[in-house]
Amino acid sequence: MLLLAGIIGFMGPFGTYMRDGLPGRIGHWWLLLMGAYILVRPVIWLLRRLALRIDLSVSITVFSGVSLCVVPLAFLWRNVGRTAFRDLDGFTGLLPFSFLCALTVLVVTHWAEQTDRRLAQRGILPPPADAPRPEGAAATSPAEPALRHRLSAGFAGPILALQSEDHYVRVHGAGGSELLLMRLRDAIAEMEGVAGAQVHRSWWIAHRAILRCDPAGRSWLITLDGGLSVPVARDSVARLQRAGFLPAS
Structure with missing residues (x-):
C-alpha cells in the first residue's frame, strides 16, 4: 500500500499536487488506501466463508459485499480526508472513487492468492491453508491422485x-x-x-x-x-x- 500511495502521491490527482508537498501527499493517500484495505479485506474473507457454508456463488457474493463497502468507506474517507472530500465534489465524486479503490483491493487480494498457489505448486511456498494435506498423506497409496491430498481427511x-x-x-x-x-x-x-x-x-x-x-x-x-x-x-x-x-x- 505504501508503494501505491507513493505513486498516487507523486501524481497528485484531484488537485492535491497544489496543496501539499510530496511527503504529505504520500501520507495522505496512504491513510485513505489503508482505510480501504482494513475495511474491505476482512469483508472478502468473511463473505467467502459465508458463501462456501451456504453454497452460494463465491464470486457474486464477494463482489456484492465489496460493492456495499463503498458507502461506509466513503464516510470513513470523509472524516479522515476532509480536504480531499471537497476536491471530489462531495459524495458524487467520492462514491465512484471509493468503488474503484474497493475493487482494487479485491483484485489485488485475488492476484496475491493465485500467486501464492502457483508458488506452492512449484514447491517454493507451503500449500495454502484451504488446501490441507490430511494426516498420514505420506502413507497414501500411490494409486490415489495428487488432488486427493488437498482434501480433508473426512472426504469420503x-x-x-x-x-x-x-x-x-x-x-x-x-x-x-x-x-x-x-x-x-x-x-x-x-x-x-x-x-x-x-x-x-x-x-x-x-x-x-x-x-x-x-x-x-x-x-x-x-x-x-x-x-x-x-x-x-x-x-x-x-x-x-x-x-x-x-x-x-
Whole structure:
C-alpha cells in the first residue's frame, strides 16, 4: 500500500499536487488506501466463508459485499480526508472513487492468492491453508491422485467428478463434496492416473463413476454413482463416444 500511495502521491490527482508537498501527499493517500484495505479485506474473507457454508456463488457474493463497502468507506474517507472530500465534489465524486479503490483491493487480494498457489505448486511456498494435506498423506497409496491430498481427511470415497464454480473447483465424492480454490484445468492435471474425461467446460468425471447415460436432445446427460447428473457439451459428444464414455449413436 505504501508503494501505491507513493505513486498516487507523486501524481497528485484531484488537485492535491497544489496543496501539499510530496511527503504529505504520500501520507495522505496512504491513510485513505489503508482505510480501504482494513475495511474491505476482512469483508472478502468473511463473505467467502459465508458463501462456501451456504453454497452460494463465491464470486457474486464477494463482489456484492465489496460493492456495499463503498458507502461506509466513503464516510470513513470523509472524516479522515476532509480536504480531499471537497476536491471530489462531495459524495458524487467520492462514491465512484471509493468503488474503484474497493475493487482494487479485491483484485489485488485475488492476484496475491493465485500467486501464492502457483508458488506452492512449484514447491517454493507451503500449500495454502484451504488446501490441507490430511494426516498420514505420506502413507497414501500411490494409486490415489495428487488432488486427493488437498482434501480433508473426512472426504469420503474416491473422487467421482470435478465441477468448476467461479474461481473454485467442487470435488464430488461418494459421501459429499468439498471446494478448493483452484482452476479446473489444474485440478484435472492433478487427477493424472485416473481414467476420466472433461465432458463439459465446467465438468470432469471419472469413468468408473458413470452409472448411466441418457440422451438429452442433441446431447447427453450422464448420471454418476450417488445420483449426480452431469451435462455433456454438444461438441464433446463424438470425442466421448470414441473414448467409450458415451454409447454410440
